[in-house]
Amino acid sequence: MLAAVDPATAVERTRLAFERHARGEWVMPAKVYLEAPPHGDFRAMPARGEGLALVKWVTSFPQNSGRGLPAVRGVVLLSDAGTGEPLAVIECAWVTSLRTGAAAAVSAQALAREGAGSVGIIGCGVNGAWAARCLAAVGYGPGVCADVRQGAAEALASELGWRSGSREEAAAQEVVVTVTPGARPVIGSEDLCRGQHLAVLGADAHDKGEVELGALERCRLFCDEWEQASAGGELSGAVAEGRVRREQVTELGAVLVGAAAGRSSDEEITLFDSTGLAIQDLGIVTAVWEAWKEGRLRAPAAQL
Amino acid sequence: MLAAVDPATAVERTRLAFERHARGEWVMPAKVYLEAPPHGDFRAMPARGEGLALVKWVTSFPQNSGRGLPAVRGVVLLSDAGTGEPLAVIECAWVTSLRTGAAAAVSAQALAREGAGSVGIIGCGVNGAWAARCLAAVGYGPGVCADVRQGAAEALASELGWRSGSREEAAAQEVVVTVTPGARPVIGSEDLCRGQHLAVLGADAHDKGEVELGALERCRLFCDEWEQASAGGELSGAVAEGRVRREQVTELGAVLVGAAAGRSSDEEITLFDSTGLAIQDLGIVTAVWEAWKEGRLRAPAAQL
Numbered sequence: 352m353l354a355a356v357d358p359a360t361a362v363e364r365t366r367l368a369f370e371r372h373a374r375g376e377w378v379m380p381a382k383v384y385l386e387a388p389p390h391g392d393f394r395a396m397p398a399r400g401e402g403l404a405l406v407k408w409v410t411s412f413p414q415n416s417g418r419g420l421p422a423v424r425g426v427v428l429l430s431d432a433g434t435g436e437p438l439a440v441i442e443c444a445w446v447t448s449l450r451t452g453a454a455a456a457v458s459a460q461a462l463a464r465e466g467a468g469s470v471g472i473i474g475c476g477v478n479g480a481w482a483a484r485c486l487a488a489v490g491y492g493p494g495v496c497a498d499v500r501q502g503a504a505e506a507l508a509s510e511l512g513w514r515s516g517s518r519e520e521a522a523a524q525e526v527v528v529t530v531t532p533g534a535r536p537v538i539g540s541e542d543l544c545r546g547q548h549l550a551v552l553g554a555d556a557h558d559k560g561e562v563e564l565g566a567l568e569r570c571r572l573f574c575d576e577w578e579q580a581s582a583g584g585e586l587s588g589a590v591a592e593g594r595v596r597r598e599q600v601t602e603l604g605a606v607l608v609g610a611a612a613g614r615s616s617d618e619e620i621t622l623f624d625s626t627g628l629a630i631q632d633l634g635i636v637t638a639v640w641e642a643w644k645e646g647r648l649r650a651p652a653a654q655l
Numbered sequence: 656m657l658a659a660v661d662p663a664t665a666v667e668r669t670r671l672a673f674e675r676h677a678r679g680e681w682v683m684p685a686k687v688y689l690e691a692p693p694h695g696d697f698r699a700m701p702a703r704g705e706g707l708a709l710v711k712w713v714t715s716f717p718q719n720s721g722r723g724l725p726a727v728r729g730v731v732l733l734s735d736a737g738t739g740e741p742l743a744v745i746e747c748a749w750v751t752s753l754r755t756g757a758a759a760a761v762s763a764q765a766l767a768r769e770g771a772g773s774v775g776i777i778g779c780g781v782n783g784a785w786a787a788r789c790l791a792a793v794g795y796g797p798g799v800c801a802d803v804r805q806g807a808a809e810a811l812a813s814e815l816g817w818r819s820g821s822r823e824e825a826a827a828q829e830v831v832v833t834v835t836p837g838a839r840p841v842i843g844s845e846d847l848c849r850g851q852h853l854a855v856l857g858a859d860a861h862d863k864g865e866v867e868l869g870a871l872e873r874c875r876l877f878c879d880e881w882e883q884a885s886a887g888g889e890l891s892g893a894v895a896e897g898r899v900r901r902e903q904v905t906e907l908g909a910v911l912v913g914a915a916a917g918r919s920s921d922e923e924i925t926l927f928d929s930t931g932l933a934i935q936d937l938g939i940v941t942a943v944w945e946a947w948k949e950g951r952l953r954a955p956a957a958q959l
Contacts, residue, residue, distance in 0.1 A: 379689075380689055382687075383685070383687045383701060384684065385682070385683075385701040385708060387708060387736050387739075390736075390738075390739065391739075393703070393710070393736075395699040395701050397697060398689070399690075399691060399697070404689060404697050406697070406710065408734070408741075412738075412739045415739065424738075424740055425734070425739070425741060426732060426744075428732060430697065430712070430728075432691050433694065434719070434722075434728075435691075435697070435725075437712075437729060437730050440730075
């Protein structure tokens with residue numbers, strides 16, 4: 352199914368999703384959490400746009416990898432928004448990785464300094480790898496891949512013709528993507544470089560964070576959606592402490608449609624907090640559905 | 656698939672669902688609505704219990720029948736709550752009808768007067784028919800079937816060996832079930848009979864109602880869940896006007912587990928407002944999943 356949506360298409364559709372959502376054409380209620388202790392939770396994430404409606408039903412079971420199971424498991428259920436007819440069931444782990452990686456690339460296109468090229472990837476797991484592929488597909492790179500698992504960094508570097516390196520080296524690049532488990536910060540104040548763009552993808556719950564508060568406060572802040580980001584993203588800790596307020600944070604979609612300002616100077620450090628939106632899944636799924644209808648897709652979508 | 660869950664089993668599982676939920680063993684966040692104008696909305700309804708987790712993804716497109724399409728379309732996605740693994744996709748219209756009808760029977764078992772037997776069904780569409788079948792399966796009847804479409808009333812009466820009759824006749828029985836579109840009341844004060852039990856199933860949105868406010872105020876009030884019922888069930892209009900307060904309404908599950916009192920006398924008129932809960936879907940689906948595992952189910956569940 353990945354063949355049906357290449358990284359460049361994923362970036363284009365993800366950008367479209369943010370734009371349509373910012374214009375109110377695509378809609379999305381808040382995601383709903385179903386606790387499943389001690390493993391984690393299930394999330395139901397609905398969105399509607401382009402004549403389609405979907406719900407993503409997906410786990411976040413952080414300890415699953417210790418059991419040899421995927422942490423993110425689930426499906427997207429796709430329906431016709433006009434008739435209500437269920438259309439397809441689509442395995443969602445790869446949709447999630449692709450739209451997460453694509454959001455990093457869209458944020459760089461919108462917010463990175465003109466002429467920025469070099470990339471640092473901190474965390475070369477599946478989402479970090481897709482962020483690197485999506486950035487490469489839209490012209491960023493070469494980059495430095497860093498991971499505590501040296502093999503993961505080397506494999507990704509080799510795939511893209513980039514190089515592996517230390518966390519410090521990756522953090523010194525012009526576009527820096529962090530996709531770690533978020534248990535402790537991987538970017539400190541001493542890492543920040545003038546004019547950098549940071550795409551912070553790893554924090555998807557309230558107690559996670561990848562950037563030290565002192566560093567965060569030196570950045571111009573952007574997010575995918577304020578409600579999610581302030582409640583459970585990179586910004587949530589700072590918001591809870593009263594150190595970041597609503598008016599300091601701009602949504603990416605607003606920048607894309609020209610409703611809000613983006614980067615204000617070549618010196619500014621921009622930080623995009625990605626928590627993952629159902630409209631991004633919809634963006635990828637519109638491409639899957641087109642591929643299916645055009646006969647470009649064989650296996651793993653089940654048509655209902 | 657209906658063969659896998661007969662009406663008596665549906666009543667038993669629905670009762671179990673209310674009990675487990677009342678004890679906190681089964682959990683369920685509030686359902687989330689995705690508006691899809693002008694047709695209606697999609698609803699994502701998650702629930703967890705018995706080692707399973709599900710989301711029902713279903714439309715309420717009231718005008719669909721005018722287009723020759725079902726108003727209720729969707730699927731249940733079933734996952735293993737322990738591993739997160741998606742297990743099955745189950746067509747949900749029949750699950751919805753069965754659990755809706757079964758709730759009427761559970762409410763009668765819990766709240767109807769000792770010795771009550773005769774049934775009136777007002778509205779003999781698919782949900783009314785399942786309510787009648789579930790009531791018959793647990794010993795209620797014979798009954799009077801009433802519908803503005805005379806043929807629907809006659810077909811149901813003939814199936815169960817009951818009779819068709821007028822709305823007034825149906826409303827005069829000991830257990831009365833209303834399952835109409837809810838556009839206007841079908842029970843007025845003059846219809847109420849001492850000691851009656853009313854199961855009011857038709858109102859699933861804020862602007863719907865099947866019982867006149869004056870009649871409602873003469874009843875002892877029960878509901879499936881206060882949050883849903885007060886926001887979008889039969890009670891919601893009265894709640895909005897301040898004529899019904901939280902402390903006047905008892906949840907059915909609390910009665911079933913002995914945490915709250917049910918009917919207090921043979922004279923009292925009891926009214927159960929059913930809005931439809933995801934835990935009821937889970938009750939039916941536990942039986943479907945057992946049947947599947949035991950090889951008693953062939954067709955229409957798709958195993959993932």
